[in-house]
Structures are given as C-alpha cells and as structure tokens.
Amino acid sequence: MANIATFLFQHDDTPNRVLYRQFIDNEWVDFKAREMIDLARSWQAFFRSMGLQPGDRVAICLKNSVHWVAFDQGAVAMGLVSVPLYVDDNASNIAYCIQDSGSRAVVVENDRIARNLLKENLKDVRVLSIKSDIEKEADGVENAVHVLKSLDKKLEPFELLDLEQNTLATICYTSGTSGRPKGVMLSHKNVIANVDSCFQLDIAKPEDVFLSFLPMSHMFERTGGYYLPLRVGAKVIYARGINQLPEDLATQAPTVLFAVPRIFEKFYGRIQASVKDSRFKRKAFEKLVDVGWRMEQGKGGIVDHFQLPLLRAKVAQPILERLGGRLRLAVVGGAALDSTIAKAFIAMGLPILHGYGMTEACPVISVNRPEGNVPESVGPALPNVEVMLGENDELLARGPNIMLGYWQNEEATKTAIDSDGWLHTGDVAEIKDKRIYIRGRIKDIMVLSNGEKFSPQDAEMAIIGDDVFEQIVLIGEGRPFIGMIAVTANSNEKELIKRANERLQHLPRYIRVRRIITTKEPWTVDNGLLTPTLKVKRVKVIEAFKDRINDLYAEGMGD
Known part of the structure; x- marks a missing residue:
C-alpha cells in the first residue's frame, strides 16, 4: 500500500517546520507544515464539492508555488490523478492535454490563461484562476481563492487513502520536440521508488535549502525539487522567475540546486567574459581549474595541496558568492x-552532478555521486534501477520507477516497454565501470548524402563551448555537407566557421561545418523553438529556417 501524499502528511508531527518560502505581495513569506496541510485540506474540500472520486483527473497549470504543492498533495492523497501542465505552453496544447486526460477541473495561474483556454472550447471542465480579479464567476472562469474561502466551514481532517501501489497517481505530458505530447502514466509506487532511490544517495538533508525555478510540471524538478526535499523535510524557496534568478541565488543562498545545463553554460560564459581582457585573471582562473580538478581526482601533489585553498579563496569564492x-x-x-x-565548477569546490533520466522513468535513471564524479558520464544507475545495452547500443532501463505506460496509447506503450519490462530509452550509450555515457539519440543520427554518419549532439556540445554562439542546430541530413543554424551577434560567416571547426578537432575530419545561417533573435519557449525545459526543438527550428536552408545548400552546390 502507498500514497505520495505521505511526503507532506509526515510533517503533521512537526507543524512549525518551515517547508516553503515564496515571494508574495513584494515580500518573502515562509509557509510552515501546518499551513501547507491546511491548504491541501482546502483543495480537498473543493474536490469533494465537485463529487470527485478516486481515479478522476484534475489538472495544474501554475507556476511553482505553495498552491501547486497543496493542490497536488491534496489530490493524490484522495486517490485523484494530478495532470501537471506547463504554464508557458500555448493554450491549444494545454487544452489538448486537459481534454485528452479527461480532467474535470483545472487551476491556472491567471485570468488571461483561463480565458485563452476557454477559447479552445473546453467541455465539462471547471476553470479556476489563482491570480484573479474576478469577484464572481465570469465567462466560465472562477476565482480560486474565493472558491476555497467559501469552503472554509466544510474543511475536514486531511484525507489520506491507503492505495494499491500501482494506483495511477499522475499523467505527465512529455513536452516533446515535435508533435503532440504523450501522457506518461506514473503510479504511486513509481514516484515513491524513485524518490527513495534518490534519498539513498544522501544528496538531500533536512537542513538544506533548495531554490526551485525549473517548472514543476517537469518530472526532473518535481522529483528533485519538490518530492525529494519534502521527503527529507528540507526548505524549498520558489524563485520569482528566470530573470530574477541571479538576484534570488545571491539573496536566498540555497545549498542545493536542480538545474538544466543552460544555467551553468550561461554562468560559465559570464566567467569567461570577465577574465578574457585580463591576462592575470585568465591565468589565475585556468590555474584554479587545473589544480582543483587534479585534486578532485586524487592526483594532486604537495604544491597543489598548498595552492588550492588560496586559489579557491581568492578566485573561486568571489564567483561562488554570486x-x-x-x-x-x-x-x-x-x-x-x-x-x-x-x-570548472567542481574545481572551484562546487560539485556538479550530471544525471540522466526521462519522464517514463519517473524520471531519474542515473546520476553521478559526489565521490568518484566523472562529468563526461551521467553516473551509475540509481539503487534499484537496472540498466543494460540493447540492439544498436540502445540504453535500456528496468525497475520499480518505470511508468505504467502511455495514457490511452497501448501501441506506444508496447514500443517503449518490452515483454521483459525493459524501457527502451532511444538513447545510444556506453557502460564502462558501471557508469553510463550517453552518445546520442538513435533517431538523431545524421546521415550525409555520401553515407557518412555522426551524432549532431556531440558536435553541437563542442561548438556551444565557444561563447560567440548562443544557440545552435547542425543540419545536413541527406545533404552533401554539414551546415549550422546559429543564434549569434556575430554575422561574419567565415570567422564563425573557423571558430566552430576549431571546436571539432577531436572529431573525425568529415565532421566539419561548411556553411552557417545566422540570426540574432534567440530561440525561446514563447516563439515555440524551445521546450519548457529549454531544450531546442530541432524539427521546429529547421522548419522555421527551411527557405534559408534550401538557399544555403543551393549556393553550396556551386562551391
């Protein structure tokens, strides 16, 4: 028997423990365990008022917040199924997920999102808005705060059902990089197993402070930045937004961060920019990285032992203070x-633990540990998770964290999970000394017209290390040579080609960029070229630039 909501209700014995901090009405406000349980009880009163029964679906389209947690915990405690949605997604996609899941109610961030949703002809769905100016129900939109307040006298003790382990807990729609998203069905067992496996790594402690800024609708943040800290009783601070992230990091001083690579890529780029005009600063930083990494590997000498504390105090500390x-x-x-x-960050004294997973695995499959950290890899598999290589070196995973299947899509489920219970990840990998090395996507292997094959991800990762490039996508499938689309302020194609290829010297000689399409307009979630977790939508980018791509190869054929 199991229930995810035990993560919250376990703190009923410590009602004054501060679990969350959120910026409300121009000030930071702390929320204690008792307040969170009471807020979850309010949402449960709403669910009862609708006559909802175990198995019914309810959707969340909110920014990271205490209401997100209370809604989710209140719902799953009663056996309802929560359906998290991306608040920055377009109304059409959000409406599709609501209707596809059969959600009976959805709580959204504000009236604008609510009204845009209603234009999508939602049927039999109650739409509530958290940040609402509506006094009474208007045009099908209800003020969530007013609705909850009206139910104050109907509050009952927190309802926590003892459910069968494989009871459906949540349907998570994969953001995807093309096409309509699929609904991943995760059970209470799946979530609890993955959280417990992460807990065993001892990477989260009760005294920790987490800063949450990735969308909780994504299982990476939901598991690492929500369920795990709640499981251990750590405090979570909700960042005000990506634009305020640098200030929130500096003022709230978290001890643990779950992040996507882009965050550290940009921060590293700022470090490089700050030292490039000073030979002394540049050499000092290079020395720090050299000595620090050598020491982390246990290969430092006597001089390194004396140098590292000084280098970290003088060079690293001012950087880490940010x-x-x-x-x-x-x-x-x-x-x-x-x-x-x-x-570089590990050498400065900040362990960066590179991990790997997918929503279908709830989501963590592997992660590096602070001891024996090998950044080129995504670490060993989690406890209770098995991995092996299948046909074409595809990484397979099996364990109690693997999804029940795709919502109302049995064919896709059978393709993803074989008869022996192995999840087919679609990623090409190597396993050495129990560590997993991801080498690319099976579907993303690019084949040039001359038959040469390569993984664009490896080359793209190398090129993006040059800070002249903000975002890039390599092209060349079925073409005679490799081209690139790049977001950059530099429009000198010859210089950019030279700089890109300087980063590719370690790869086979045929993997070289011959032409570049440049643009100054960044790819964002708003313009549909990034997923909500900041992954580039390769197919969408290529579609957006198809005319320039055709022109590029037409010109190139005459070279």
Missing part, C-alpha cells in the same frame, strides 16, 4: 552538459 555562497552541490539533467564546464 550563487549565494552556500551552494554545496548542483544536480544537472534534462540535456547534455559540457564536461569542461562541469570540471
């Missing part, structure tokens, strides 16, 4: 991380 000065580790996932960047 991250709050107390960060003891960061777990990075969701995309590949350049090991050069990881090694």
Whole structure:
C-alpha cells in the first residue's frame, strides 16, 4: 500500500517546520507544515464539492508555488490523478492535454490563461484562476481563492487513502520536440521508488535549502525539487522567475540546486567574459581549474595541496558568492552538459552532478555521486534501477520507477516497454565501470548524402563551448555537407566557421561545418523553438529556417 501524499502528511508531527518560502505581495513569506496541510485540506474540500472520486483527473497549470504543492498533495492523497501542465505552453496544447486526460477541473495561474483556454472550447471542465480579479464567476472562469474561502466551514481532517501501489497517481505530458505530447502514466509506487532511490544517495538533508525555478510540471524538478526535499523535510524557496534568478541565488543562498545545463553554460560564459581582457585573471582562473580538478581526482601533489585553498579563496569564492555562497552541490539533467564546464565548477569546490533520466522513468535513471564524479558520464544507475545495452547500443532501463505506460496509447506503450519490462530509452550509450555515457539519440543520427554518419549532439556540445554562439542546430541530413543554424551577434560567416571547426578537432575530419545561417533573435519557449525545459526543438527550428536552408545548400552546390 502507498500514497505520495505521505511526503507532506509526515510533517503533521512537526507543524512549525518551515517547508516553503515564496515571494508574495513584494515580500518573502515562509509557509510552515501546518499551513501547507491546511491548504491541501482546502483543495480537498473543493474536490469533494465537485463529487470527485478516486481515479478522476484534475489538472495544474501554475507556476511553482505553495498552491501547486497543496493542490497536488491534496489530490493524490484522495486517490485523484494530478495532470501537471506547463504554464508557458500555448493554450491549444494545454487544452489538448486537459481534454485528452479527461480532467474535470483545472487551476491556472491567471485570468488571461483561463480565458485563452476557454477559447479552445473546453467541455465539462471547471476553470479556476489563482491570480484573479474576478469577484464572481465570469465567462466560465472562477476565482480560486474565493472558491476555497467559501469552503472554509466544510474543511475536514486531511484525507489520506491507503492505495494499491500501482494506483495511477499522475499523467505527465512529455513536452516533446515535435508533435503532440504523450501522457506518461506514473503510479504511486513509481514516484515513491524513485524518490527513495534518490534519498539513498544522501544528496538531500533536512537542513538544506533548495531554490526551485525549473517548472514543476517537469518530472526532473518535481522529483528533485519538490518530492525529494519534502521527503527529507528540507526548505524549498520558489524563485520569482528566470530573470530574477541571479538576484534570488545571491539573496536566498540555497545549498542545493536542480538545474538544466543552460544555467551553468550561461554562468560559465559570464566567467569567461570577465577574465578574457585580463591576462592575470585568465591565468589565475585556468590555474584554479587545473589544480582543483587534479585534486578532485586524487592526483594532486604537495604544491597543489598548498595552492588550492588560496586559489579557491581568492578566485573561486568571489564567483561562488554570486550563487549565494552556500551552494554545496548542483544536480544537472534534462540535456547534455559540457564536461569542461562541469570540471570548472567542481574545481572551484562546487560539485556538479550530471544525471540522466526521462519522464517514463519517473524520471531519474542515473546520476553521478559526489565521490568518484566523472562529468563526461551521467553516473551509475540509481539503487534499484537496472540498466543494460540493447540492439544498436540502445540504453535500456528496468525497475520499480518505470511508468505504467502511455495514457490511452497501448501501441506506444508496447514500443517503449518490452515483454521483459525493459524501457527502451532511444538513447545510444556506453557502460564502462558501471557508469553510463550517453552518445546520442538513435533517431538523431545524421546521415550525409555520401553515407557518412555522426551524432549532431556531440558536435553541437563542442561548438556551444565557444561563447560567440548562443544557440545552435547542425543540419545536413541527406545533404552533401554539414551546415549550422546559429543564434549569434556575430554575422561574419567565415570567422564563425573557423571558430566552430576549431571546436571539432577531436572529431573525425568529415565532421566539419561548411556553411552557417545566422540570426540574432534567440530561440525561446514563447516563439515555440524551445521546450519548457529549454531544450531546442530541432524539427521546429529547421522548419522555421527551411527557405534559408534550401538557399544555403543551393549556393553550396556551386562551391
């Protein structure tokens, strides 16, 4: 028997424990365990008022917040199924997920999102808005705060059902990089097993402070930045937004961070920019990285032992102060991380633990540990998770964290999970000394017209290490040579080609960029070229630039 909501209700014995901090009405406000349980009880009163029964679906389309937690915990405690949605997604996609899941109610961030949703012809769905100016129900939108307040006299003790382990807990729609998302069905057993496996790594402690900024609708943040700290009783601070992230890091001083590589890529780029005009600063930083990494590997000499504390105090500490000065580790996932960047931060004294997973695995499959950290890898498999290589070196995973299947899509489920229970990840990998090395996506292997094959991810990761490039996508499938689309302020194609290829010297000689399409407009979630977890939508980018791509290859054929 199991229930995810035990993560919250276990704190009923310590009602004054501060679990969350959120910026409300121009000030930071702390929320104690008792307040969170009471808020969850309020949402349960709402669910009862609708006559909802175990198995019914309810959707969440909110920014990270205490209401997100209370809604989710209140729902799953009663056996309802929570359906998290991306608040920055377009109304059409959000409406599709609501209707596909059969959700009976959805709580959204504000009236604008609510009204846009209603334009999508939602049927038989109650739409509640958290940040609402509506006094009474208007045009099908209800003020969530007013609705909850009206139910104050109907509050009952927190309802926590003892459920069968394989009871459906949540349907998570994969953001995807093309096409309509699929609903991943995760059980209470799946979530609890994955959280317990992460707990065994001892990377989260009761005294820790987490800063949450990745969307909780993504299982990486939901497991690492929500369920895990709640499981151990750590405090979670909700960042005000990505634009305020640098200030929130500095003022709130977290000890643990779950992040995507882009965050550290940008921070590393700022470090490089700050030292490039000073030979002394540049040499000092290079010395720190050299000595620090050597010491982390246990290969430091006597001189290194004396130098490292001084280098970290004089060079690293001012840099790490910008991250709050107390960060003891960061777990990075969701995309590949350049090991050069990881090694730099590790050398400074901040362990960057590169991990790997997918929503279908709830989501963590593997992660590096603070001891024996190898940034080129995504670490060993979690406790209770099995991994092996299948046909074409595809990484397979099996364990109690593997999804029940795809919502109303048995064919896709059978393709993803074989008869022996192995999840087919679609990623090409190597396993050496129990560590997993991701080498690319099976479907993303690019084949040039001359038959040469390569993984664009490896080359892209190398090129993006040059800070002249903000975002890139390599092209060349079925074409005679490799091209690139790049977001950059530099429009000198010859210089950019030279700089890109300088980063590719370690790869086979045929993997070289011959032409580049440049743009100054960044790819964002808003313009549909990034997923909500900041992954580039390769197919969408290529579609957006198809005319320039055709022109590029037409010109190139005459070279």
